[in-house]
Amino acid sequence: MTDYSQQLKQTAKAMVAQGKGILAIDESFPTIEKRFKTIGIDSSEENRRAYRDLLITAPGCEEFISGMILFDETMRQSSSDGTPFPKALIERGIMPGIKVDKGAKDLAGHPDEKVTEGLDDLRDRLAEYRDLGAKFAKWRAVITIGDGIPSEGCIHANTHALARYAALCQEAGIVPMVEPEVLMDADNTIDVCYDVTEKTLTHLFSELNNQGVSIEHTILKINMVISGKQCPQQAGVDEVAEKTVKCLLATVPPSLPGIVFLSGGQSPQLATEHLNAMNASNPNLPWPLSFSYGRALQEPCLKAWEGKENNVESARNALLHREKCNSLACTGKYSSDMEE
Ligand code: 13P
Numbered sequence: 001m002t003d004y005s006q007q008l009k010q011t012a013k014a015m016v017a018q019g020k021g022i023l024a025i026d027e028s029f030p031t032i033e034k035r036f037k038t039i040g041i042d043s044s045e046e047n048r049r050a051y052r053d054l055l056i057t058a059p060g061c062e063e064f065i066s067g068m069i070l071f072d073e074t075m076r077q078s079s080s081d082g083t084p085f086p087k088a089l090i091e092r093g094i095m096p097g098i099k100v101d102k103g104a105k106d107l108a109g110h111p112d113e114k115v116t117e118g119l120d121d122l123r124d125r126l127a128e129y130r131d132l133g134a135k136f137a138k139w140r141a142v143i144t145i146g147d148g149i150p151s152e153g154c155i156h157a158n159t160h161a162l163a164r165y166a167a168l169c170q171e172a173g174i175v176p177m178v179e180p181e182v183l184m185d186a187d188n189t190i191d192v193c194y195d196v197t198e199k200t201l202t203h204l205f206s207e208l209n210n211q212g213v214s215i216e217h218t219i220l221k222i223n224m225v226i227s228g229k230q231c232p233q234q235a236g237v238d239e240v241a242e243k244t245v246k247c248l249l250a251t252v253p254p255s256l257p258g259i260v261f262l263s264g265g266q267s268p269q270l271a272t273e274h275l276n277a278m279n280a281s282n283p284n285l286p287w288p289l290s291f292s293y294g295r296a297l298q299e300p301c302l303k304a305w306e307g308k309e310n311n312v313e314s315a316r317n318a319l320l321h322r323e324k325c326n327s328l329a330c331t332g333k334y335s336s337d338m339e340e
Pocket of ligand 1 (some may be wrong): 023141179262263264265292293294295296
């Protein structure tokens with residue numbers, strides 16, 4: 001069997017290089033349709049291609065972005081000049097990543113809980129993605145907070161699947177970005193989010209260990225420890241930063257090469273402020289803390305674009321601005337003055 005350890009090590013390190021993060025543009029068909037609806041355009045194949053072209057070939061983003069997570073369709077599409085998207089990224093020193101899970105489905109016997117599917121044929125799919133240029137892969141598990149949930153069964157099923165996916169990725173020379181997302185849509189307090197995130201991460205690292213996954217060749221993508229959206233008491237920026245870092249220090253091995261956050265429905269500016277606060281107050285953490293945002297990087301860009309060719313330049317400026325702000329937040333050097 002090929003020994004990919006040097007390659008995996010280099011990829012993981014490059015993903016979280018100082019001042020760089022990941023742009024997540026791997027929306028599935030139903031999700032991109034939902035996003036396009038907000039600007040009143042159809043989710044046609046050409047609209048999806050044109051939008052991803054705008055994001056992928058935006059000049060200057062290589063300064064702030066180490067990798068982009070693509071959806072299967074995007075991996076096989078090309079920019080307007082005919083360059084396949086993975087090639088267009090690699091030429092500018094940006095690593096192509098791929099979403100390999102097949103979505104969160106209802107977990108049998110567990111009302112209101114989900115389990116992520118996609119392990120069947122994953123070995124073959126990973127080999128194909130590697131040939132198409134993928135350097136890392138993402139799998140998102142969803143943990144829902146509610147009355148009496150998450151259950152042990154849900155956390156176990158999801159972390160077990162994440163570990164099996166991660167082992168297959170490493171076997172294929174692809175860095176796994178393991179993403180257990182504790183959703184922020186409920187009315188729970190920040191302390192409940194802390195407990196659920198802590199429990200999920202504890203289970204995750206135990207499962208990764210059981211499956212022989214090399215932690216040194218794995219990137220964690222995680223939610224921040226944050227108040228539920230419907231909770232009347234919203235924790236402030238400093239509390240979110242402090243509790244998130246405390247939870248990570250309690251659960252994540254120091255040998256992990258890096259942690260990136262999802263934005264999960266936070267506003268673009270708040271997602272930047274939270275990341276900045278964590279890095280500003282904790283300059284000596286065992287791992288870099290960076291970003292892998294979807295909505296928090298794309299929202300202003302999508303709004304500026306409106307599906308119109310004439311708006312591409314202003315849309316790219318909006319994207320670049322968010323990328324730059326989050327890049328600065330990776331070293332605690334962002335200030336809200338930059339939003340003017
Ligand atoms: P958001 O930042 O929009 O939560 O998306 C990131 C992502 O890739 C979720 O899987």
